[in-house]
Amino acid sequence: MIKQLLIVITTGLLASCSDTESDFIGVHNFSIMTDYVVKDTTTIVDTWMGRGYKEIITHKASPLKIDIFKSGEELKGTYIVTRYQEIKNLTIVNRIHEGKSDIHNLHLVKDTLIGEIHHGKKIIELKLSKNGSNIYLTIRASKKEIEIEECNKIATIVNNHITYSSLSGTSSGSELISQSNSCAVEKSITKCLESGYKKEKTEYLRKLLSTEPEK
Secondary structure (H helix, E strand, C coil), X not given: CHHHHHXXXXXXXXXXXXXXXXXXXXXXEEEEEEEEEEEEEEEEEEECCEEEEEEEEEEEEEEEEEEEEEECCEEEEEEEEEEEEXXXXXXXXXXXXXXXXXXXXXXXXXXXXXXXXXXXXXXXEEEEEEECCEEEEEEEXXXXXXXXXXXXXXXXXXXXXXXXXXXXXXXXXXXXXXXXXXXXXXXXXXXXXXXXCCHHHXXXXXXXXXXXXXX
């Protein structure tokens, strides 16, 4: 049902007729998939830093907050991604890390609030739309980003765009988040088996990759 609704919104067939900039003011919560690295202590490999345990990348559902607010007469926004790992001095540290980006050039086009995030020379356009009390976030994505989000059960991919459904205060989407994480684990296991892991290690990998991040 969520998937069907998001597809309708992404293709522009569903829209409110009375949304204004003020309708988007507030903090809107979403869930996106971010990289999560685990170490396989049963496998030693050579790296550019010397011999060490093999690192496997999986993905975990992570909080994304979009805060839209007024500053004087100007509409502003912040894009905040919570990651469960941070790279410090080329070392992966398991701890919560918030990455914040300002949202630039916020403006309303018909019933859609449009803005930009600047990452160096890269500009990412985002769109916020509404259906009743629900907020939807649509971002144009790269092939790699789309592949990562394929397991996200609170997102829909249409062509080269990803649309995320907001998490309301009454529904955290915990079951869908759990399903997203399980899907990411199975996807990572498949890649491990394709890269040379023996089938006998499947359950070990499933347990390893299912490790809950520190929160």
